[in-house]
Amino acid sequence: MDKSKRKVVIAGNWKMNMTPSEAEAAVRETAELVEGKNGCDVILCVPFVDIDAAIKAAKGTNVKIGAQNVHFEAKGAYTGEISAAMLLECGVEYVIIGHSERRQYFGETDETVNKRTIAALNAGLKVILCLGEVLEQRQSGITSEIVAMQTKLDLAGVTAEQMKNVIIAYEPVWAIGTGLTATPEQADEVCGIIRKTIADLYSNDTADSTVIQYGGSMNDGNAAELLSKVNVDGGLIGGASLVPAKFSKIVDAAQ
Ligand code: PEP
Numbered sequence: 001m002d003k004s005k006r007k008v009v010i011a012g013n014w015k016m017n018m019t020p021s022e023a024e025a026a027v028r029e030t031a032e033l034v035e036g037k038n039g040c041d042v043i044l045c046v047p048f049v050d051i052d053a054a055i056k057a058a059k060g061t062n063v064k065i066g067a068q069n070v071h072f073e074a075k076g077a078y079t080g081e082i083s084a085a086m087l088l089e090c091g092v093e094y095v096i097i098g099h100s101e102r103r104q105y106f107g108e109t110d111e112t113v114n115k116r117t118i119a120a121l122n123a124g125l126k127v128i129l130c131l132g133e134v135l136e137q138r139q140s141g142i143t144s145e146i147v148a149m150q151t152k153l154d155l156a157g158v159t160a161e162q163m164k165n166v167i168i169a170y171e172p173v174w175a176i177g178t179g180l181t182a183t184p185e186q187a188d189e190v191c192g193i194i195r196k197t198i199a200d201l202y203s204n205d206t207a208d209s210t211v212i213q214y215g216g217s218m219n220d221g222n223a224a225e226l227l228s229k230v231n232v233d234g235g236l237i238g239g240a241s242l243v244p245a246k247f248s249k250i251v252d253a254a255q
Pocket of ligand 1: 178179215239240
């Protein structure tokens with residue numbers, strides 16, 4: 001596997017944290033701390049209402065701004081939802097789709113994740129597609145089957161050309177927000193299974209060039225070892241992304 005074909009991408013997922021004024025300050029502080037650290041791409045995925053403030057604060061810096069979800073319809077009677085065109089017009093470049101909290105608490109299925117992914121890509125957004133097994137699935141020894149199935153279902157209908165705009169985030173659900181982290185070996189193994197599935201679906205070339213992140217309690221203490229693994233091309237970071245000093249240390253580890 002040729003890791004040099006891929007960029008390292010460090011993305012923060014703020015979840016439901018930060019008011020617009022807090023977001024503006026946190027983006028500014030993060031941008032100052034990661035200035036000139038061009039060895040990886042840096043993205044902050046913020047709540048919808050923070051997007052405007054975050055984009056203004058990130059202007060001219062190497063921090064890119066993403067959203068945390070997008071609806072699959074272009075417009076209409078979908079109260080509370082946000083379309084891809086709305087995000088794009090606000091200046092958003094990336095969107096997280098299929099986060100386990102959306103799957104767990106808001107009824108997202110592989111079918112709706114797939115529909116959102118297709119809509120986002122067709123509109124011109126870049127997608128951070130989250131998938132991963134729950135604890136019972138890992139304990140039953142079916143992790144590889146689960147992530148391979150999710151990869152196939154979530155990417156159904158996505159073309160090889162569109163895969164250039166897809167980042168996969170492997171996020172074992174048992175490691176998200178729990179303080180439990182997959183070992184670097186576990187993360188590497190499952191990211192490798194996802195990469196092999198992409199090779200089967202598309203080609204070795206597409207698999208070699210797809211960025212696959214690990215997410216699940218990544219922090220400034222464990223990032224370097226996780227990122228050293230051949231199949232781990234970055235991180236999707238929740239809790240630690242809320243503290244610029246901690247997040248920037250993860251960016252340092254990715255240089
Ligand atoms: C996440 O929200 O995607 C995540 C990985 O959270 P945490 O880093 O807090 O586990």
